[in-house]
Amino acid sequence: MSGTMNTFTMLDIGKTSIIEKPIPTPGANEALVKTTASLICTSDVHTVKGALPVENGRTLGHESVGVIAALGSAVTGFTEGQRVAVNAVTPCFECSYCQRGFTSQCGGMLGGYKYTAQVDGNMAEYFLVPAARANLAPIPDDLADEAAVYACDMLSTGIMGAEHAQISIGDTVVVFAQGAVGLCATIGAKLLGAGRIIAVESIPERIELSKRYGADDIVDFTKGDPVEQIMDLTGGIGADGAIEALGFPQTFEAALACLKAGGTLSNIGYHGENPAPLQLDLPAFGLGMGDKTIRTGLCPGGSDRMRRLFTLMSTGKVDPTPMTTHRFAFADVERAFEMMSNKEDHIVKPLITY
C-alpha cells in the first residue's frame, strides 16, 4: 500500500480542512484499515475549540470502521479485506494499567485515547491500528457498518456509564443529558436491569429517542430545578444511581444531590472545557460518610468488548441507528463538522461514508 489519502485534519484552533497525507505503513504489530464509515464525536469539537491541546496538522476522528488493507508482520489471526471496527481507545494491553483492566488509562492517565490526542485520528481514507491483535474487532456479516460504528465509542462509553452506576435489578437511575452518549447510557441502564430510568433533557427530538431507548420519566431542566423534580418523582427519597453524560459542573452537582445515601454517581461527561474544580456539596455528600460512590471512566477499548456489543446488535437487543440523524459523504465532512459544532438542525450523530 502506498500513495496518498485524504484526511480530515485540524490545521489550527478553530480551523479544519481535508488534507492529503501519505498512506501510512503498518509496523510489526499494527494494521492498516481502509475506512468505510465514521461518526463525528463532540470530543472532536472540543479538540478543535482548543480544549484538548494537540499538534496542528493532526487528523481528527476516533469512531471509524473499515476493511483491513494491510497487516504488520507480527499480526496473526486476521486477513486483508476483513471488515473490522476499531475502538476509540486503542490500548497496548501490555502495560501495568492495561494488565489491571484500566485499558483507557494505558500507560497513564487517559493514555489509551491515542487517535487525535497522540497520533493521527481515523477520519481519513486509511488509518493505522496499534496492537492490532487486540484492537481489531471483526464485524459480523449480519451487522451493517452504520450500526457497528456505534460500538467504537458511543455504546462502549454510554454502557460503561451504566456499568459504573452499580445498578441492582429494579433500581432507579437518572441519566443527565440525552445526547448520543447519554442515550447510550440510557440503553445501558435498561440493559443492566434498572427498574426506572429518569432522563434529564429538554430537546424534543432527544426526549423522543430517550423514551424509545427506555426512559420511563423525563425531567425537563428548563421547567424547574432537576433535583427537586427527581425528588418529587421518587417520593423524596432520591435515586440509586446517576449518570452524568454532559460534562457541566451543574449537572455533576445535581447528579450527586439526586442520589439517596448509598447511591453511585457515574461520570462519563468530559469536564475539560471548564478549568474550575468540581464541587462536592457536603450535605449531598453525606459529609463524606453517606456511602455514596463516585466513579469515572473513559471509553473501554479492546476487541472483546466490541464483539459483545456487536452481539447485542446482531440479536436485536440494541439498535443505535436511530441516533444517526444526518448522513454525509466524506467529501462533505467539513459541513458535517460545522453542523455538529453548532448543534444545527437538532443533530445527534452525523454518519460519514467513504
Added chain:
Amino acid sequence: MSGTMNTFTMLDIGKTSIIEKPIPTPGANEALVKTTASLICTSDVHTVKGALPVENGRTLGHESVGVIAALGSAVTGFTEGQRVAVNAVTPCFECSYCQRGFTSQCGGMLGGYKYTAQVDGNMAEYFLVPAARANLAPIPDDLADEAAVYACDMLSTGIMGAEHAQISIGDTVVVFAQGAVGLCATIGAKLLGAGRIIAVESIPERIELSKRYGADDIVDFTKGDPVEQIMDLTGGIGADGAIEALGFPQTFEAALACLKAGGTLSNIGYHGENPAPLQLDLPAFGLGMGDKTIRTGLCPGGSDRMRRLFTLMSTGKVDPTPMTTHRFAFADVERAFEMMSNKEDHIVKPLITY
C-alpha cells in the same frame, strides 16, 4: 382476629386436603395477612412426594399475597388493610447469615425457607409473617395481585439465577429448562445484559414463552446432545454463563460442560430428589483450574428486593402473567395441585384466588 380458616395442608406423604385450622395471632414482630392470591410451586410437589421431610399436618404454600389483617405490637410502618406480598423466604434479618447478605441461609443452611419447611405455609385464608417490618412488601396501586405474586419466588429466584451467572454486557448465556423459574432466569439474563440467550427446552408452549421472554436460540435436548448443540451454536467456544433451572444431574453436568474457560455455572435447580452426588467431569472442570465458577442459591428474601421487582413490573419491563396458564378458586386447589403434580395440560403456573 379469631375464628377458623381453611388451609391447604399435607396430611401425609402423597396426601393433601383442605383443612380447617384456627386463625393464628401475630406475635410482637409478626403480621397476619388475609390471602388474596397464591401460586403453586413445584417445590410443594416435591414436598408432598416426600423429598423434603416435613411434619404431617403442615400447611403448604410459599407464594402468596394479600392484605394485612393484624399487626404485632412492635410492627410499625404498616397499616391494616394494606396490600402486601411476602417472599417465599422470610429471614430474620438479624442473625449472622442475614447480616452477611445470605438471607436465604437465615440461621443456617436453607434456614430462610420457613413456610412449609419449618412452619405452616401460606396457601391458606390467612398466614403469619415473621420479622414483618422486613418481610412485608407493599404492592404498588398500579400492580395487580396476579402479577405481584410472581415476585414471591419465581422472579426473585429466576433473576437470582441470572445475577449469580456474573453476566457481562453482551455475553452468551444458556438457561437449562424453561419451566416457570427457568423462564424467569431467561427474563433475568435479558435484564442483566446478556447478548445471546440459549434456552434448552423441548415443550412447544414453553419454547414459545421462552422466545417471548428473550431467548435467541432454542436447544431441544430431544433432538441431540445439548452440549454439542450449544458448542455448534457458539462456534465450538461455549457459553459465558449457564443457569441450571431443573435440578437434574444431567443438566447440571451439561451446564458445566457447555461453559468456556472462565465461565460461571449458576445453579437454581433443587437437587433434593436424587440422593446421588453431583459429578464434576474433570476435563469440563478444567482439572480444577479452568477459572470456572459454580454458584448456588435460594430465593433471596426481604421487602427491598420485592419492591425492586415490583418496579420492573410497574414500568412494564417485566410481565410475568403469561406464565399463568391456569386459574382456580381456592376451593379447587386440590385439583390445581394434582395438575401441577402430573404436569397436565402443559401447565406452567396455576393461580389460586381466594
Added chain:
Amino acid sequence: MSGTMNTFTMLDIGKTSIIEKPIPTPGANEALVKTTASLICTSDVHTVKGALPVENGRTLGHESVGVIAALGSAVTGFTEGQRVAVNAVTPCFECSYCQRGFTSQCGGMLGGYKYTAQVDGNMAEYFLVPAARANLAPIPDDLADEAAVYACDMLSTGIMGAEHAQISIGDTVVVFAQGAVGLCATIGAKLLGAGRIIAVESIPERIELSKRYGADDIVDFTKGDPVEQIMDLTGGIGADGAIEALGFPQTFEAALACLKAGGTLSNIGYHGENPAPLQLDLPAFGLGMGDKTIRTGLCPGGSDRMRRLFTLMSTGKVDPTPMTTHRFAFADVERAFEMMSNKEDHIVKPLITY
C-alpha cells in the same frame, strides 16, 4: 432494673457534665447494658463544638462495652450478665437501606448513627441497645474489654476505610493522618494485603504507632507538600489507593491528587466542621474520566462484623490497645474529654472504666 445512673451529658454547645438520669427500661426488641468501658471519640468533640446539631441534655458517647443488665421481651439468644460490645452504629437491619447492606445509612443518610445524634449515647452507667438481636456482640472470654471496645468504632471504621480502597495484593496505599481511626486504616490496609503503606503524619508518637501497625514510609506534611513527597516515593506514578482519615479539604484534595489513574480515594474523615464544598481538581480527577473512584462511608454496624473483629484480636492479628494512651475512671470523664478536645499530651485514645 430501676433507679438512677450517672451519664456524661452535653448541656449546651461547649458545655458538658456528669448528670443523673433514670435508668431506662428496654422495649420489646431492646436490651439494657451495664457499661464497663468506653472510649472517647473525636466525633464527641465535634458534637460538643456544635458541628452536629443535637438537643441539649443528650448523653454523649458511642464506643462502649458492658454486660447485659436486662433484655426486652422479644430478644432471644442472649442472657443477662453476658459480656457484650455494641457498635457505634446500631441499625434496625430491617429497612430498605439496611437490607441493601448500607447499615450505617439505616432509614436514610447517616441514620444508623443513633447514639448522641438521635438518642442518648452510651458514656453512662447503663445504656439501651436497639434491635438487640442484631446489635449485641458477645465478647469472647479471651478478649479483654479494653481491647474489645476498639471494635465499636475505631477498628470497624478504619478497616472499612481500607475495604473501600479496593486494595489488590501488593498495592501502594496512602493513609492521610494517623489519629486512632487513621491508625486503624493502616491496620486495615496491612490486613487487606497492601504491599506498601505510606502514612502521612507529623506527630512523633503517632508516627511510631503507625510504623508498628504497618506503615512502610512516613510522609511528614510539615516538611513539604505531601503529594510531591508521595510522587517522589512512587517514582512519579502515584498510589493505588488513598484513605482520607482526617476530614480536612486539603487532605481530601491531596488524597485525590496522589492517586494514579484507576486509583481509589476512600474517605472516612468527617467533613462536617467546614461548610465549604470539597473540590475536585480537574487534572487530578482525570477530567472526570481517569477511572478514579471516590468511596465514602460511616462505621458499619452489626454483631457479625464485631464478631469478626474480635476474631482478629483473639488470634493476635490485631492489637489495638497500644492506642490507649490514657486511662480514666468514669468520675474523671470530664478531664478526659478536655484532654481529647485540646489534644493534650499527645493523647490518642482515652479509655474510661466504670
Added chain:
Amino acid sequence: MSGTMNTFTMLDIGKTSIIEKPIPTPGANEALVKTTASLICTSDVHTVKGALPVENGRTLGHESVGVIAALGSAVTGFTEGQRVAVNAVTPCFECSYCQRGFTSQCGGMLGGYKYTAQVDGNMAEYFLVPAARANLAPIPDDLADEAAVYACDMLSTGIMGAEHAQISIGDTVVVFAQGAVGLCATIGAKLLGAGRIIAVESIPERIELSKRYGADDIVDFTKGDPVEQIMDLTGGIGADGAIEALGFPQTFEAALACLKAGGTLSNIGYHGENPAPLQLDLPAFGLGMGDKTIRTGLCPGGSDRMRRLFTLMSTGKVDPTPMTTHRFAFADVERAFEMMSNKEDHIVKPLITY
C-alpha cells in the same frame, strides 16, 4: 546469541536428562533470558509421570528468573542485562480470554500455561519469553533471585487461592495441605484479612512452616476426620472459606463439607492425576441452594502481578525463602527432581542455581 545450552528435558514418560539444545533466537515480541535460578514444581513431577501429555524432548520447568540476554525487535522498555522474573503462565494479553482477565486461560482452557505444556520450559540455561513486554517482570535491586523466583508460581497461585476464597475481614479459612502452594495459600489468607486460619496437614516440618506463615490451628487428618475436627474447632458452624491445595477427591469433598452456608471453596489443587469425576455431596452442597460458591483457577500471569508480589517481599510482608528446603546446582537437577518425585527428606521446594 548463538551456540548451545544445557536443558533439563523429559525424554519419555518417567525419564529425564540434561540435554544440549541450540540457544533459541527471540521473535519480534519475544525475549531471551539467561537463567540464574529455578524452582522445581510438583507439576513437573506430574508431567513426567504422564499426567499431562507432552511431546518427548520437551524441556521441563516454569519457575525461573534470570537476566535478559536478547530482545525481539518490537520489544521496548527493557534492556539487556536487566534482572527479570517470568511467571509460569505467559499469556498473550491480546486474546478474548486475556482481555476479560482470564490470562491463565489465554486462547482457551489452561492455554496460558505454555512452558513445558506447549513449548520448551525454562529449566535451561536460556529460555524464551513470549509477549515479552507484558511478561518480563523486572526484579527490584533489593530482592534476591532466590526470593523473587517464588513469585513465578507458588506465591501467585497460592495467593490466588486466597483471593478466590472471597475472604471478609476476620473470616475463618481452612487450607487443605501445606505443601509449597498450600503454604502460599496460608500466606494469602493472612494477607487478605482472615481472622482464623485452620491448616490441614500432618508432616511436622510443614506444620511448623504453616504456623510461621499464619495458621492459627492445625488439623492433622491422620488423627481423625478433618471435617469433624474443623466442625469441632468452629463450634459446629463451619468455615467461611476453604482452599483446596492438594488435588485429591477426598480433600475437595472435605473442603466443600467444612463450609458453612454461604461459604466459598477455592480450588487450586491439580486434579489431573485421577480421571474420576469429583463429587458434590448433596447435603454439603445445600442441595444446590446453599449459597456456596466453588471457584477454580490457574496461576495468574503478567508482570503487574509479579511487581506487586515483589513489593510484598521488598517491604518484608512476605518471605518465601524458608520454603527452600534444599539447594542444587543445575548440574545436579536430576537428583533434585528425584528427591521431589519421591518427597524425600521432607523436601518442600528445591532451588536450582546456574
